[in-house]
Amino acid sequence: MDTRITLPNLELAYFSYVITDDKYNIQEYDKNFHHFVNDEGCSKNKKLSILFNNLRYEYFGEFYMVENEEGSQYYIMQRKIKINNSEMYLFFLSDYSLYEELEYQIEYLNRQRYINNEMLNKLEDGIYITDEKGKTLFVNDAFVNLSGLRREELIGETVYGLRKDEILPNSCCARVIETQGPVSTINNYYQGQKCLVSGSPIYDEKGDLKRTIAVIRDVSELDMLMKSLTKEETLSLTFKKKLDSVGDKFDNEDAVFSNNRAVASLYKKAKRLAKVDSTILILGETGVGKDFLATYIHGISNRNKKGNIIKINCGAIPEHLIESELFGYEEGAFTGAQRGGKKGLFEEAGGGTIFLDEIGDMPYTLQVKLLNALNDRKFYRIGGSKAIGFNARIIAATNADLKTLVDEKKFRADLYYRLNVVTLRIPALRERQEDLLPLAQTFLEYYNNKHRRNCFFSPECMENFLVYTWPGNIRELKNIVERLVLISDDSCIEAKLFRDQLSQDGQEIDISSKIMSNNENLSLKQQLELHEKAIIESALETKKTLKEAAKKLGIDISTLVRKKQKYNI
Numbered sequence: 001m002d003t004r005i006t007l008p009n010l011e012l013a014y015f016s017y018v019i020t021d022d023k024y025n026i027q028e029y030d031k032n033f034h035h036f037v038n039d040e041g042c043s044k045n046k047k048l049s050i051l052f053n054n055l056r057y058e059y060f061g062e063f064y065m066v067e068n069e070e071g072s073q074y075y076i077m078q079r080k081i082k083i084n085n086s087e088m089y090l091f092f093l094s095d096y097s098l099y100e101e102l103e104y105q106i107e108y109l110n111r112q113r114y115i116n117n118e119m120l121n122k123l124e125d126g127i128y129i130t131d132e133k134g135k136t137l138f139v140n141d142a143f144v145n146l147s148g149l150r151r152e153e154l155i156g157e158t159v160y161g162l163r164k165d166e167i168l169p170n171s172c173c174a175r176v177i178e179t180q181g182p183v184s185t186i187n188n189y190y191q192g193q194k195c196l197v198s199g200s201p202i203y204d205e206k207g208d209l210k211r212t213i214a215v216i217r218d219v220s221e222l223d224m225l226m227k228s229l230t231k232e233e234t235l236s237l238t239f240k241k242k243l244d245s246v247g248d249k250f251d252n253e254d255a256v257f258s259n260n261r262a263v264a265s266l267y268k269k270a271k272r273l274a275k276v277d278s279t280i281l282i283l284g285e286t287g288v289g290k291d292f293l294a295t296y297i298h299g300i301s302n303r304n305k306k307g308n309i310i311k312i313n314c315g316a317i318p319e320h321l322i323e324s325e326l327f328g329y330e331e332g333a334f335t336g337a338q339r340g341g342k343k344g345l346f347e348e349a350g351g352g353t354i355f356l357d358e359i360g361d362m363p364y365t366l367q368v369k370l371l372n373a374l375n376d377r378k379f380y381r382i383g384g385s386k387a388i389g390f391n392a393r394i395i396a397a398t399n400a401d402l403k404t405l406v407d408e409k410k411f412r413a414d415l416y417y418r419l420n421v422v423t424l425r426i427p428a429l430r431e432r433q434e435d436l437l438p439l440a441q442t443f444l445e446y447y448n449n450k451h452r453r454n455c456f457f458s459p460e461c462m463e464n465f466l467v468y469t470w471p472g473n474i475r476e477l478k479n480i481v482e483r484l485v486l487i488s489d490d491s492c493i494e495a496k497l498f499r500d501q502l503s504q505d506g507q508e509i510d511i512s513s514k515i516m517s518n519n520e521n522l523s524l525k526q527q528l529e530l531h532e533k534a535i536i537e538s539a540l541e542t543k544k545t546l547k548e549a550a551k552k553l554g555i556d557i558s559t560l561v562r563k564k565q566k567y568n569i
């Protein structure tokens with residue numbers, strides 16, 4: 001660490017000068033001169049060589065040591081000068097004890113610096129220190145380990161340069177200098193560690209910025225801490241969702257949440273259905289999360305331990321192959337059939353789940369076989385005469401209007417009624433506007449992790465997300481967020497980039513006019529408050545008690561009560 005050396009509080013008496021003629025007779029001297037010689041009276045015309053032992057004659061330009069009559073040692077240096085055309089000698093005198101003092105101070109500071117560095121290096125938290133211009137002065141061992149960067153890459157470099165080169169894309173110290181205030185961020189480090197970074201400015205006694213310091217704490221393991229931090233703000237609900245759920249793996253029932261009443265109750269119903277074995281039909285437009293919901297139901301059910309979820313898209317497989325895919329075949333069942341026959345998905349699934357996507361596209365002739373299999377819990381392989389029992393649960397999904405297909409005789413009525421017993425309809429994204437921002441934030445976190453970036457939405461971009469009536473589906477939203485994370489030059493994703501991406505997708509947008517018409521002159525804070533109020537109202541409506549509503553929102557009851565009062569709910 002750079003430690004400025006301050007001179008000891010020295011009297012000027014530690015320095016002096018004296019001028020002699022060319023015979024070394026003293027002609028002039030300053031008031032400090034008597035500090036160096038034991039000569040109370042006037043020294044003028046005395047020989048300098050009498051006052052100091054070891055004086056070297058004609059020895060110019062370098063300090064050397066002399067002794068006065070009392071044996072005190074000083075440094076002296078001689079120069080030739082001309083005064084009124086006469087050659088004279090100018091002597092500088094310096095107190096030897098000054099050097100001892102300085103040496104002592106330097107040694108002391110070096111020792112201190114070593115101890116300070118050792119202490120900082122022993123900390124588990126990373127430490128990053130810059131000067132007021134952002135030049136990196138110090139990083140401790142923990143930071144080096146967390147970041148995977150080498151000290152030589154950092155020391156002396158400015159955080160702006162490091163940010164530009166994407167070495168420290170989300171530099172907290174840079175933001176401390178820009179905002180001249182404390183900054184806290186969550187950054188992802190190179191091995192995917194999630195770190196809470198708290199940066200602070202350090203001012204001198206005149207109030208000028210002198211240093212910035214950032215403390216980097218690895219919170220990936222401190223899930224509890226993370227949760228309590230994110231619980232602070234309602235908007236941070238968006239971060240509460242486990243990343244796994246975006247990767248469509250579910251290890252707990254609460255991995256999915258929604259601020260929309262219909263979706264929240266849909267997932268509540270799904271939780272109940274996960275515990276029983278009934279066949280489920282999931283309805284909804286394309287890309288709204290039918291597959292996601294089926295995976296969720298399987299993931300939280302006991303079947304998760306008994307087998308996998310096996311997915312088949314009935315619309316994507318050629319008609320003649322679907323039957324063998326589903327039920328398998330016996331050896332010699334048809335030309336080209338594999339030796340020993342082949343198991344179908346009903347057998348492969350074991351005690352797991354079979355997800356029949358696009359069930360509306362199931363060939364009409366095969367529909368009766370599926371109906372029989374569902375009714376009897378057994379099926380026949382192609383070319384086989386032995387009934388094989390199966391244990392898997394069936395979840396079917398479609399974006400088609402099955403009833404119309406029945407009327408048009410493209411879908412069997414008996415299969416329709418068999419499947420239609422337990423139905424879950426997922427609303428389109430445009431019907432669940434309140435989920436837009438949380439979903440966008442969740443995808444942002446997911447892709448930040450996946451692509452090792454630290455992007456965040458600018459307030460204006462979030463504002464655009466909030467007010468924009470999204471015409472597309474969740475898949476499109478997810479894709480757009482991934483694109484934004486990949487193409488944004490800066491860590492901050494600006495509104496313009498977001499709008500450009502939407503218009504690239506051919507979506508006609510005029511966000512600014514929507515903002516104006518929807519919210520007139522509301523500030524971001526006011527709009528966020530409106531949003532927060534809606535979320536709280538929705539939680540209160542769907543939950544019976546304050547305790548349950550607070551749990552759903554991920555905040556304390558006291559915070560909920562405070563916010564209720566604030567919004568007059």
Ligand SMILES: Nc1ncnc2c1ncn2[C@@H]1O[C@H](COP(=O)(O)OP(=O)(O)OP(=O)(O)O)[C@@H](O)[C@H]1O
Pocket residue numbers: 245246248256284285286287288289290291292293357399439442474475478
């Ligand atoms: N509640 C949710 N939270 C997070 N991600 C979701 C959610 N719902 C859906 N997704 C994501 O949105 C994308 C589209 O979802 P999914 O494939 O389940 O839609 P789908 O309705 O089955 O689409 P299709 O009709 O095209 O088969 C997926 O990447 C999925 O992970």
